């Protein structure tokens with residue numbers, strides 16, 4: 001029987017993992033516990049691990065910034081405390097105890113460069129080290145990823161621009177639908193409906209090291225918004241602006257990249273991981289049903305500022 005302890009129980013991804021595990025239920029022989037400890041408090045963390053004695057830890061905890069990662073620019077110490085000290089503490093204590101630890105990390109540590117040009121189809125692999133430092137959030141995530149790799153019991157999943165089947169404010173789709181103006185860049189993205197179940201399979205297999213944790217291929221902002229128009233609100237319109245203009249309104253830079261997902265797909269052939277365009281079509285098909293069942297009129301749920 002697997003005994004799973006989840007960190008980040010009140011968070012977006014943590015909540016989805018809990019729901020998924022509750023759905024899978026005891027029939028799969030998984031026992032679920034929700035962690036209470038702040039990860040930077042090493043002694044309390046050790047006590048919680050020793051009390052519950054999990055076989056697996058799922059770490060979906062950390063600061064991401066509210067309303068967005070710009071927050072981390074003004075809260076550098078708090079960001080380090082959770083995302084560096086806390087995350088390392090947890091993986092370190094798990095390593096000492098032989099507990100498998102899955103970290104929901106980020107792929108926003110890369111930006112397109114000469115060897116990985118936008119549109120080239122050449123994505124960053126798990127062997128590449130971070131090349132994007134234009135935000136404190138990404139810079140510290142890139143540093144911590146390198147350190148986490150010393151732990152043989154830690155699995156590091158590079159999540160990017162996660163997409164859910166609802167219109168949660170955390171969903172990448174919801175975010176860009178609400179923007180007054182939006183850039184148009186192809187990116188690797190993580191469809192949670194397909195990839196969170198895969199993460200549980202990877203944890204069960206006790207895989208370790210880094211995995212690009214996205215659907216294969218890239219999708220642009222405009223392609224995504226066109227799908228939103230097609231499935232959710234045919235009256236919706238959007239306006240593009242350039243990356244340079246976007247930089248002027250943001251405190252921290254935002255990464256754009258393609259991640260090569262071959263290692264992931266080969267590691268879990270039993271999981272259905274669709275190419276990103278197909279995966280997004282399926283997201284919108286499920287979203288349309290979800291919204292209709294909720295009785296919500298999809299096109300009326302946003303208060304958009306005038307463009």
Ligand SMILES: NC(=O)c1ccc[n+]([C@@H]2O[C@H](COP(=O)([O-])OP(=O)(O)OC[C@H]3O[C@@H](n4cnc5c(N)ncnc54)[C@H](OP(=O)(O)O)[C@@H]3O)[C@@H](O)[C@H]2O)c1
Nearest residue numbers: 008010011012013038039060061062082086104105106159
């Ligand atoms: N959402 C994204 O767009 C995205 C993209 C790529 C990667 N990720 C990564 O995925 C992970 C989860 O993201 P999310 O979107 O689910 O974040 P979230 O909704 O902000 O949830 C994060 C959770 O972590 C908890 N937490 C924060 N600091 C903690 C600490 N020091 N000790 C223990 N718990 C702590 C928070 O608890 P409290 O509420 O009690 O503070 C919250 O429940 C993060 O590491 C994030 O970097 C997210």
